Amino acid sequence: MRTALLGSAKTGRRGFRRRHAVTLTAAALATSLLAACGSGGPGESKADTLEVWVYQDASTKVQRDAVERFNKNSDVKAKLVEVPGEGYQDKMRSAMGTPNAPDVFFNWGGGSISNFVEKDMLVDLTPEFEKDAEFKESFIPSILEAGKVDGKYYGVPMRGMQPVILFYNKEVFAKADAEPPNSWEDLLGLIDTFKKEGVTPFALAGTDAWTELMWVEYLLDRIGGSEVFQRIQDGDSKAWGDPAVLETAETIQDLVDRGAFGKNYKSVNYTADGASTLFAKGKAAMHLMGSWEFSNQKANQPEFADKHLGWTTFPALPDGKGDSKSVVGNPTNFWSISSKLKGKQREAAIEFVKTASEDWYAKALVDNGDVPTTSDSEDLVASHDAPDYAIYQYDMVRDAPSFTLSWDQALPAQQASPMLTNIQKLFNKQISPEEFVDAMKALK
């Protein structure tokens, strides 16, 4: 269960995936080498089926239903291939260059597909969105925007939203007679308050660099506004030289020096539930994490999740240019279509991905505990298991002027991987803020 819940998150890319990579590496190397030699060949998909690949976890149920419904009314039958979450990205990536590539597949948008877009491997769905206004308007605009690559749409949102939220432990706050932070001054004050109490102010899983990335994302958004990263995402590596990036890096090290993350964050993990357990047991007061933290806590520490788990927005910084309503995180997951499909098959694939905008689909997501990314879903969201949390999340994302896609998903892997290493070094104080900026500017 835990794996499943976490699995829907970005851990799919950086967390779990690595564990199983040992065996995969050899296999993947072999496949990608062989793959490169063959084109066309026997793997050509049959004209009357669609191979649909999805990341297997607790939410897969909804896609299973979608396939079943679709097959009732279609000549071209969809066949769902459920890929265990840990290996999804490796498998998808290795298959894409080969004749065994999926016809329709789950992805994270942005950088997770930008290499495919460069090679012209995906169907541009922009005309579909333009042709069918109702289809386009059925999704929250900031979500659709976040999935764009080079100004075009290649994906249809098909799972719940996953914004990054500042969670806090109500019990620990009550004991210290503290209030959740409304401003940066509050937040800095809380660090001292909790240090006096002998509680780590923020749980941080420092062995998983993507948890540290969340801090960098929010800080840069609040300090420089969402435009700074947008420029970086658009391929302007000089934008790393923006003074806001340096200020972000300095703020990070200031937080580390103040003891915001305690002493041993460098060896705390997220994927084995280190940080979440510290937080739930009251050893840490706050936790900046993706919205999946809620379901994760619910599965592992149900009493804590029901009674003591609180949430709030990341505060604004003094003189920051960003809007404190802006959100970072994973907007959602997307369906994309392989451009090798032609004629009837392509039409069927487009029909299939459009099912994700239907009302029953959004309802199925809610019933499954997700918060859908479709617009006008307030009523639906109210029927969620944890309505307060779901409505908070839904409103937060709907009202957000911008939703910045997690950087490790937004950037191509060639930049994302060294970026994560640099961020980890920044938190560990192995490099200075200036060295961080220089290293990031040098990424190509």
Next chain:
Amino acid sequence: MGRPGIAWAVPGVLFFVLFAVGPMALVVYLSFTSWDGLGAFPSVSGTGNWERLFDDPTMRQAVWLSIVLTAASWLIQTPIALLLGVWSAGRQKNRAVLSAIFFLPLLASSVALALLWKSLLDPNFGLIAEIGPWFGLEDGNLLGSGRGAMAAVAFVAAWQFIPFHTLLYQGGARQIPKSFYEAASIDGAGTVRQFFSITLPQLRNTIVTSSVLMVVGALTFFDTVLILTEGGPGTDTTIVPYLMYETGFQAYDMGYASAVATVLVVVATAISLLMVRVSGFSSMRSTREGM
């Protein structure tokens, strides 16, 4: 009956060419290209990867860390495996039971072992949180410091591989004729003297075999690093094989990863050849010459 015909070598050679020489040649080729693993096989794009290799600080650090890990592995594993192996070749009481227990770590998969040690070394919930302070680790933060993480990797590797080398030494020690020891005790040599004058020289070839396996194993060590430290903190345990994996399968920079891989192949081959040559193992002189 003459020598077996050359045709007998065909299956083996084919296998070796297909699964070793072929991929290696491809990797060398890829190291001169820039390829993200997608689409058509890339064409040669120059020596960019190789130029980058020689002034990449991460690569320099990785080479240094690999050397450190290799040296540490040899220094930790050899004496322990040698002593355990010689001991377990004897006829002591409980020897069989204890040997079986020592042998256990080798049977588990290295992924399982790495996960096990990762839990034990967890600074908040692991065993180290309790016993760390005994060793001066107040916050149990072993994996969070560069040296600590490296020490942990070397330790887990030793824990996992000592049983295998023990087995080699046990076999080696059992081959030594009893008459040597009988003669030595008549001449008045004690256990220690017997060990240094008979056992150790007689195990020379075993030591070379075990050392070559150890060194090549340490140079290509990967899975434990992946799970235990993910190359971190920062890049402090990013040894060459891990760097190769990260470049190839996290950053999808197959060209540069291939350059790293080529270096690894060349260095590991050179070192094992060198060891075999220097130790005189290649001439296959028997340790029992003159018997």
